[in-house]
Amino acid sequence: NAGVTQTPKFRILKIGQSMTLQCAQDMNHNYMYWYRQDPGMGLKLIYYSVGAGITDKGEVPNGYNVSRSTTEDFPLRLELAAPSQTSVYFCASSQQDQPQHFGDGTRLSIL
Amino acid sequence: AQKITQTQPGMFVQEKEAVTLDCTYDTSDQSYGLFWYKQPSSGEMIFLIYQGSYDEQNATEGRYSLNFQKARKSANLVISASQLGDSAMYFCAMTFGGATNKLIFGTGTLLAVQP
Numbered sequence: 001n002a003g004v005t006q007t008p009k010f011r012i013l014k015i016g017q018s019m020t021l022q023c024a025q026d027m028n029h030n031y032m033y034w035y036r037q038d039p040g041m042g043l044k045l046i047y048y049s050v051g052a053g054i055t056d057k058g059e060v061p062n063g064y065n066v067s068r069s070t071t072e073d074f075p076l077r078l079e080l081a082a083p084s085q086t087s088v089y090f091c092a093s094s095q096q097d098q099p100q101h102f103g104d105g106t107r108l109s110i111l
Numbered sequence: 112a113q114k115i116t117q118t119q120p121g122m123f124v125q126e127k128e129a130v131t132l133d134c135t136y137d138t139s140d141q142s143y144g145l146f147w148y149k150q151p152s153s154g155e156m157i158f159l160i161y162q163g164s165y166d167e168q169n170a171t172e173g174r175y176s177l178n179f180q181k182a183r184k185s186a187n188l189v190i191s192a193s194q195l196g197d198s199a200m201y202f203c204a205m206t207f208g209g210a211t212n213k214l215i216f217g218t219g220t221l222l223a224v225q226p
Binding site: 031050094096097098104 | 206
């Protein structure tokens with residue numbers, strides 16, 4: 001049972017570079033989410049999706065973009081990486097009114 | 112605006128003792144869900160327990176129980192018979208009225224279980 005799979009696990013970017021964080025789930029969940037966790041803090045919602053083709057902003061969406069072309073995949077795109085985006089990124093999925101299942105996270109450093 | 116507050120940045124507990132981790136929330140919604148997640152030093156987020164705002168009985172899952180006091184807007188996590196493996200960060204989180212299932216997290220409590 002893979003659950004929620006995030007790749008890569010670690011990445012270092014230079015300021016101004018772009019990259020895509022991948023997230024895939026095999027539980028046929030309609031809902032998917034991207035969070036970031038800064039040191040010593042709780043998770044903050046970046047973007048979420050309630051189904052294929054539907055995405056919406058969370059609490060901290062600036063500097064990020066998402067797409068949801070399939071039920072399984074929910075990639076997060078960083079354009080023009082900035083030091084403030086250094087964080088641990090978590091992808092999660094769920095059905096409505098059910099607990100969210102999290103991936104193992106992607107640790108991203110921007111130097 | 113919805114808000115989650117965890118007032119204990121860190122706590123110690125002796126092995127085999129019970130510990131209560133505090134969580135209070137602020138919302139005017141009538142329908143919401145309360146969750147607790149555990150984050151060990153390895154970094155993954157592990158779901159522990161859930162309580163719906165309309166559930167009358169406090170939720171229990173093994174050694175975890177949720178002390179839900181709706182009038183006081185609190186949802187404290189009780190861990191009985193603490194084990195060394197319980198040492199981790201614990202986050203209280205909520206979903207609020209609506210169909211999006213979005214989670215809002217507290218800032219967490221770091222629990223250290225001492226032998």
